[in-house]
Amino acid sequence: MMVLTALLTDTAPVVANLALEMTEALLADGVLAVREMPVRLCARCGHMTGTVAEDCRACGHGVALGARRELLVFDRAAHGLVLERRDFHAAGARTPAHLLNIAHDVPRLLVLSRTRDHGVSLASLGLEGMVLDPRAGLHVAVLAAAAERGAVRPVMTVTENAAANVAAYGAPFRAWGGMRLRYALHGRIAYDAAAQDRLYEVHRAEAVRELLTGWYLPL
Numbered sequence: 001m002m003v004l005t006a007l008l009t010d011t012a013p014v015v016a017n018l019a020l021e022m023t024e025a026l027l028a029d030g031v032l033a034v035r036e037m038p039v040r041l042c043a044r045c046g047h048m049t050g051t052v053a054e055d056c057r058a059c060g061h062g063v064a065l066g067a068r069r070e071l072l073v074f075d076r077a078a079h080g081l082v083l084e085r086r087d088f089h090a091a092g093a094r095t096p097a098h099l100l101n102i103a104h105d106v107p108r109l110l111v112l113s114r115t116r117d118h119g120v121s122l123a124s125l126g127l128e129g130m131v132l133d134p135r136a137g138l139h140v141a142v143l144a145a146a147a148e149r150g151a152v153r154p155v156m157t158v159t160e161n162a163a164a165n166v167a168a169y170g171a172p173f174r175a176w177g178g179m180r181l182r183y184a185l186h187g188r189i190a191y192d193a194a195a196q197d198r199l200y201e202v203h204r205a206e207a208v209r210e211l212l213t214g215w216y217l218p219l
């Protein structure tokens with residue numbers, strides 16, 4: 001087992017650089033596209049809200065204005081299945097069929113650009129003020145970490161719920177060069193159980209305790 005001793009987020013330069021490199025390649029391949037789409041912008045802060053009427057998630061304001069904006073989109077029809085059995089590590093007989101269904105159930109056109117303070121800026125692609133959706137960026141962070149260690153078969157640990165939420169957004173970002181990312185499913189971890197000293201002694205994993213309890217679990 002390789003013990004993770006570093007922390008990478010989508011704000012790290014190595015992640016942002018890889019994300020832009022991948023996005024540009026996917027745009028060139030036609031898997032991703034920049035398209036003008038109808039959006040709703042918060043009348044107070046300009047945050048892009050969902051397509052249905054709801055309060056602004058950034059500032060809570062209740063009024064949104066209709067507009068058209070260029071967005072980074074992923075057309076699933078141009079890609080094929082967004083989640084397959086081979087995308088899971090050691091799923092075996094417990095292959096989560098319902099996860100495959102959930103992932104295939106997302107809208108055909110997925111918007112991958114968001115208005116947000118943090119994340120991978122898409123300004124260099126002409127999308128001023130927008131960042132890559134963190135559900136996609138998460139996969140790039142795993143690939144960037146794997147590339148730094150020369151690992152070609154990275155495995156990303158997620159709960160079933162999280163996998164259902166991120167899989168479709170990450171579909172174009174799971175393979176790069178010779179690397180192919182897979183998911184390993186785990187159950188929900190109770191924070192108190194994970195914070196016990198004994199656990200880290202038994203597994204000789206004291207080095208990762210702080211990372212797990214301070215970063216990973218809260219996320």
Ligand SMILES: [Zn+2]
Nearest residue numbers: 042045056059
């Ligand atoms: Zn707002």
